[in-house]
Amino acid sequence: MLLIHCPWCGPRNEDEFSYGGEAHIVRPAAPEAESDAQWADYLFMRTNRKGLNLERWVHTHGCGRWFNVARDTVTHRIEAVYGMGEAPPVQSRGGG
């Protein structure tokens, strides 16, 4: 049970949150201009990193806000929590 620091509500148990997958996947500005391969890459392909992963969480059973988390997928250590649209304060590590 991770202890996640919601930027609005403070440290709460993992079961108050929902996981939102890899962060910083940008939706193409003009989807129609994307090739099938480019679109498939946006739609389906994720890094599945072993190491420090930048990922999205939402405080479903709390304030309902989305935010980003830098979490090590091996140790589950959370190195940073930061807002949507903010640049990551740490770099992701480890291969995918």
Next chain:
Amino acid sequence: MNEQRFRLFAGGRIDRERAVRFDFDGERYTGFAGDTVASALLAHGVHLVGRSFKYHRPRGILSAGAEEPNALLQVGRGAYTLPNQRATQVELYAGLSATSQNRWPSLRFDAGAVSSLLSPLFPAGFYYKTFMWPPSFWLRHYEPLIRRAAGLGRSPTEPDPDRYEKMHVHCDVLVVGAGAAGLAAALSAGRTGARVMLADEQSEPGGWLLGSKTAIDDAPAVEWIASALEDLRSMPEVRVLPRTTVTGYYDHNYLVALERVGDHLPPGTGGARPRQRLWKIRARQVVLATGAHERPLVFRNNDRPGIMLAGAARQYVNRYAVRPGESAVVVTNNDSAYPAAIDLSDCGMQVHIVDVRSRPPEAMAAAARQRSIEIFAGHALVAAHGHARVREVTLASLDAARTGYTGTPRRLSCDLVAMSGGLNPAVHLFSQSRGRIVYSPERGCFVPGESVQAERSAGAANGTFPLAYCLSEGREAGKAAAAAAGFRKRGGLRSPKVEGEREQPAEAWWISPPSRAGAPLNKHFVDFQNDVSAADIALAAREGYRSVEHVKRYTTTGMGTDQGKTSNTNAIAIISQTLGVDPSQVGVTTFRPPYTPLTFGALAGRDIGELADPVRTTPMHDWHLAHGAAFEDVGQWKRPWYYPAAGESMQDAVDRECLAARNAIGILDATTLGKIDIQGADAAEFLDRIYTNGFRKLAPGRCRYGLMCGEDGMVFDDGVTARLADRHFLMSTTTGGAARVLAWLEEWSQTEWPELEVYFNSVTEQYAVASISGPFARALLEELATGIDLGPEALPFMSWGEGRVAGIPARIVRVSFTGESSFEINVPSDYGLYLWTTLMRAGARYGITPFGTEAMHVLRAEKGFIIAGQDTDGTVTPDDLGLGRMVSRHKDFIGKRSLARPDCRRADRKQLVGLLTEDPQTVLPEGAQIVDRVLPRPPMKMIGHVTSSYFSANLGRSIALALLRGGRERHGERVVLPLPKRRVAATVTAPVFYDEQGERLRA
């Protein structure tokens, strides 16, 4: 049998004033308060308590604690019964009833023991090798056979009458284990003012000190324990939890503990207290002072009843005042068995010591010889003899290489063998915390390596065995843990004075050689619970298994309910000997939660019955109840399913309701449909991006049906959205999809388009909704409504207006899910029931009829209206549903680009069609498969499936909706659906069966 023949006259932690009656396998016994079932049975000389899992060998009591692999009993009667309870931990209570497991017809004569004679036929991997083929045999023959033969206990079949609770707590320092190290840790952490929890699995704190004669500060250890507890109780931030086992150590210092609040009381006498309490603890710092488990020695027939761990024998003598036999052979590779031998001798037993080391410890040996204990140094036990109880052992002098024997073996008669193979730190929780266990060659055991979480081990759990060191290490660990949590206090605690007890480390000695070179080791047991012998492990190694994880699964060693607490290290040692490598190279298995088994009752807690999930009801619910509605669960909502009149079947009721909705007035409680209030300057733009069709041009006062897709282009919800004002919309969703849709809107708003000004609020429960349908619906509403023109020009289909209905402010929306002219009346929730009863009363002369979800499904299917989640399954595009016209070409929306992917444009995608069975009375089952060609048996090529299917009273025949490959091009074709024992033919049609032009709807 009330005579406790083996009870000592004095000493022990039992209360001789309080006799406790219990029964075991139908025989009556008496013990004392403070006994466990194991100690009480031993007081009567009962060692034989069970049969082993595979060979049905007689088994006795091995240990005095959580590590017990043999003495697993069925405890309690009826609904209170619990299987696989460790007799060594079950506290005695008046009227306790225990039975042995895994024996038939009786413990003394067990028919299954014949498999013991066949044991050469049950080698390692036996199950894998024998029960593999043919696969069809597995379910029908092998599995029931194995289950019956192997059966551990029986689970109760009646509902659990007990109550269980959960606690969620935070603390600064959690100390696990209240032995010497744990008490010392709690004391030093507690005095800093930190919030400390001390959890201990036994009925009273003290750990192994309770069963030793050691003195602390020149007084019996129990006095030091009592004063430590008194100190702890005086600290307001310290909580001591006895009878509490920490069973799991999870991420970020989250631990789970089971408190057995009432397990030591007769069933049903705990009053208001729960039987068990599950603690969920978030600790800043953890101190693991979980102690150690003694290892058995591995020799032939080392599993006979009467053979137990030396430390356990000592516990029974000192803590429970039980003499575990008349004549003992103590066999050891380390010093710790000497105090045990002395205690056994002092309670009147005849004792011999067999020490595999050639040089026994001098002072201890002298103390033993003083008591006329004969010591056989450099000897090992070759074998034990006896069947239901050990009666003799063979010992022999080890040769120089220590792989065989020299000289003449000799026999000693005895009825107790107390063995000690050294101590295994209880590293289970450390391992669960993801810490790596490392082999310590000096100590001959696995110890915790580097910490991964905010945790430290202390005392025996850390491989530190001498008492003086346990106390100082515990004290330092508690102090350091408190400091790390931000609590400090000047000045140290005084170190308690402890008798010098300097022990030599155990010799790395694991297994007695066979009596002659090459003789089998198939009776040298390693894992008692799973009947794994040294021969099995050696066989696995010979067959090429190298990793302990593989050997474990192949031989099943360590896979019993005890998770190999007594067997794992011996198994690893034997693998390493067989392979000729160091134990550290064999590796260790990962311990998993729970440390000891938990009951499902504790895990479920109060989340059972009607508290398992919240129930949502509408303001009209009581009316539905009073009018005999049958209910359907839709998400958490209770929705009326149908309203059977007296003597009606479900089909009768649904038919009547469907006919009324088309020929008179039907009324539906539509409150449960999701309602999301959407406001903001960019609300229209946002909806344009969410829905496949356009919403920007929708005029205030109008409504539009919208389809939502995922980014993969697949339909995931639908509903009607009304534009209340320029910047204000009210979205409706499916009943089950409301929460999901709101989350979806929030996600896109917050993460992708934060620049759009738009806000969402669920208003599902703010409005009660009655939907009336049918040719007289308008006439009825006109009688009750004021301030609104309900005519088809003023309030056309897909528009809304405001007025009053029966004096209540109402929003009336002209949408229809039935295909009839319909009015959806939204009023503030508090008026819902009043609105409903008023409509029912005024509508009586029109024949108003309440209809439930089943009639609603039939009516909408007659019209070919889909239900997202029933006619779609996450693989269906708008075009597949025949709703391609709703996909805007003039704007982007979520999922649009995906619809242009080649796979979404295939002509042979599954498309929505209607099916009319050739026999109009046959109703296809939903989920039935349409096949390309019917063959005598599966597999057949499946080309589609039925998504909705009903009998339509309005049409006088069955109808179905289906998804069929290339279905739009197949209208008029005949298809066949094979069902169990029959096949049904049907004609493919358009998915609309009634009023195709929609004239009734717009009326």
